Amino acid sequence: MESTLEFKNELEEYLLRARWWPWKNTRQEVNILVYDHVDRLHYLLIESNGLVFQLPLVEVDNVPSSLENRGFCTSGKCYVEAEYTTIFLDLIRKLSKTSYREITTPIEKISVYNSKPLTLESTNTIAVYESNYGKLVLKSYRLLPGVNIEVKILEHLGRLRYRYIPRIHGLLFYEGRATSIIMDYVAGRGDGGTPFYYSLLEYLERNRNAGEIGLASKLGVIIGELHLYLNRESEDSFFGVENTTGRDLSNWEARIEKMYSNGLKRLDEVEASLGETEREELEYWRRKAEEARPIVEEALDLLSKLYKDAVKARIHQDLHLGQMIYTGDGEVDFVITDFEGEPGRTNEERLEKEPVLRDIASMIRSFHYLSHAGIMNALSLTRHKTSLLMMENDPSLEWRIRHVKAMTYSYYARVLKTILMPQEASSPKTIWFYLYPWIVERAVYEFYYESLYRPLWSSIPITGLYEAKIYTKLKI
Numbered sequence: 098m099e100s101t102l103e104f105k106n107e108l109e110e111y112l113l114r115a116r117w118w119p120w121k122n123t124r125q126e127v128n129i130l131v132y133d134h135v136d137r138l139h140y141l142l143i144e145s146n147g148l149v150f151q152l153p154l155v156e157v158d159n160v161p162s163s164l165e166n167r168g169f170c171t172s173g174k175c176y177v178e179a180e181y182t183t184i185f186l187d188l189i190r191k192l193s194k195t196s197y198r199e200i201t202t203p204i205e206k207i208s209v210y211n212s213k214p215l216t217l218e219s220t221n222t223i224a225v226y227e228s229n230y231g232k233l234v235l236k237s238y239r240l241l242p243g244v245n246i247e248v249k250i251l252e253h254l255g256r257l258r259y260r261y262i263p264r265i266h267g268l269l270f271y272e273g274r275a276t277s278i279i280m281d282y283v284a285g286r287g288d289g290g291t292p293f294y295y296s297l298l299e300y301l302e303r304n305r306n307a308g309e310i311g312l313a314s315k316l317g318v319i320i321g322e323l324h325l326y327l328n329r330e331s332e333d334s335f336f337g338v339e340n341t342t343g344r345d346l347s348n349w350e351a352r353i354e355k356m357y358s359n360g361l362k363r364l365d366e367v368e369a370s371l372g373e374t375e376r377e378e379l380e381y382w383r384r385k386a387e388e389a390r391p392i393v394e395e396a397l398d399l400l401s402k403l404y405k406d407a408v409k410a411r412i413h414q415d416l417h418l419g420q421m422i423y424t425g426d427g428e429v430d431f432v433i434t435d436f437e438g439e440p441g442r443t444n445e446e447r448l449e450k451e452p453v454l455r456d457i458a459s460m461i462r463s464f465h466y467l468s469h470a471g472i473m474n475a476l477s478l479t480r481h482k483t484s485l486l487m488m489e490n491d492p493s494l495e496w497r498i499r500h501v502k503a504m505t506y507s508y509y510a511r512v513l514k515t516i517l518m519p520q521e522a523s524s525p526k527t528i529w530f531y532l533y534p535w536i537v538e539r540a541v542y543e544f545y546y547e548s549l550y551r552p553l554w555s556s557i558p559i560t561g562l563y564e565a566k567i568y569t570k571l572k573i
Contacts, residue, residue, distance in 0.1 A: 105129065107171035108143075114166065117220045117239040119148070131272075138179055138188035140271070142241075149241045151276055153179035153189065166217060180222045180237045180277070183209045194272050200255045202230060202266040207279070209233075225282055232282035233266065241274045242444045247436040248275035249335055250327065250411075259326045261319045262433055283432045289316075289421030290467045293500065297471040300496045310503035312430060317504040319431055320416070320460065321511025324453045327411040328517065338410045338516050339450060345409060350397050352446070353538050356545035357393050361386060363548035364555060375553060378481045382556045385488075386544065389562040396537035396565075403531055409450040410517055415439045416456045417463035441546050453517045454528070457508055458535035461501050461568070462543065465561050468493035484556035488563060502571065505532070529568045536565045 109127050112118045130149065131142035141152040154176040160168035161177070168177035179185045189195055190204050197204045211227040215234060222237040238245065248268055255265030262280075269277040286292075292312055328338050364383045368376050413420075413436060420435045438447035472493055473483040486492070509528055512518050543558035 237277040245275040285422035290418035313500040313503040314507040317507030360545040360548040396534040400534040
């Protein structure tokens with residue numbers, strides 16, 4: 098490959114339609130920072146708007162139809178994104194600036210026989226390899242931040258042999274930047290919500306009792322173990338427990354305020370583009386969101402009071418049922434596969450430590466989302482009518498509360514008397530008051546996120562704001 102103007106122009110055309118490129122259909126100035134190659138592999142580091150991306154390409158005779166959105170042709174030559182080919186691991190390690198950090202398996206011992214995309218809808222490149230080590234997943238990052246929190250976390254947990262992640266084989270770096278991770282493929286029955294979803298459907302359709310809570314209790318233990326492993330003593334200050342500061346409190350409060358106000362503004366912007374029915378629905382939920390301001394303000398006040406002298410730690414940050422695979426093997430059952438942090442945060446915000454109960458609050462919100470989906474499907478309701486029903490007389494509430502309590506109390510039992518749990522929260526009763534502001538905070542984040550990408554889904558986190566107070570009234 099020659100780094101010619103013609104190739105650069107074709108590359109820019111390709112980026113316009115690349116799933117992982119942040120600026121869809123908008124041409125940006127692109128600078129090729131690095132061009133490296135060996136055999137058929139051409140490795141690019143490109144920069145645009147201050148962000149750095151990696152793009153490994155393999156030269157092919159033609160772009161397969163299965164990868165037509167992951168390749169292009171120019172000047173009589175064709176290229177596909179290299180990770181989807183069987184030769185990627187063999188070639189990438191031959192680049193002089195590539196390094197490999199072994200966790201369990203030397204890269205030179207891995208032989209790949211077959212390769213296919215796990216998904217083409219991700220902003221990362223994720224391929225499934227058939228290999229001499231069984232079925233592997235290569236997760237390769239297009240955007241290369243200064244600190245890749247997922248790589249740091251998975252390396253840390255992999256070395257400590259935390260059970261509830263895929264087995265990590267090793268990590269790839271280019272010029273010291275984390276670029277890819279090789280791990281076991283985890284076969285499952287669905288995401289982490291699968292067993293709970295079917296339990297809820299049975300509860301709704303047959304009016305049975307609230308169902309077995311053993312898996313919910315197990316989730317609490319898994320999350321407790323996660324927090325303990327993430328905050329073991331380490332030479333890397335990225336991990337471990339620290340005292341909260343006034344700056345932390347100010348940052349958390351400012352973030353909540355910003356997300357709440359920006360979510361309201363975004364809904365205002367969207368309304369004009371909708372048809373009459375959808376506009377009326379969105380106006381209703383926009384009004385309910387505005388009326389929830391006292392709930393948000395109360396949570397802000399409690400946050401500053403309860404966490405003034407608390408601790409913060411390394412947490413998952415975007416923990417929900419969709420981040421897990423349900424194996425149903427009766428031993429591990431849940432495997433956490435994603436540690437990239439909340440997508441709505443800046444890189445700096447993703448590096449922040451927070452109180453561990455925020456992850457539990459995120460899981461509580463996940464059960465609320467699952468309940469909304471279950472009700473909507475079981476009762477054949479629209480999203481709008483489902484949200485109205487959950488506001489007025491939620492038919493899933495008993496089921497959800499029972500599962501949330503089981504998860505929370507098993508978590509509580511696992512981390513009790515450790516430095517992770519605030520002293521004042523060290524009772525089954527007070528833990529709910531410490532959870533409350535984070536349940537509201539997570540609902541506000543979801544409201545902001547939905548307003549950006551799926552505004553008509555905003556009703557779900559808005560109903561969550563009104564539900565949050567329930568948890569402070571739970572009895573043991």
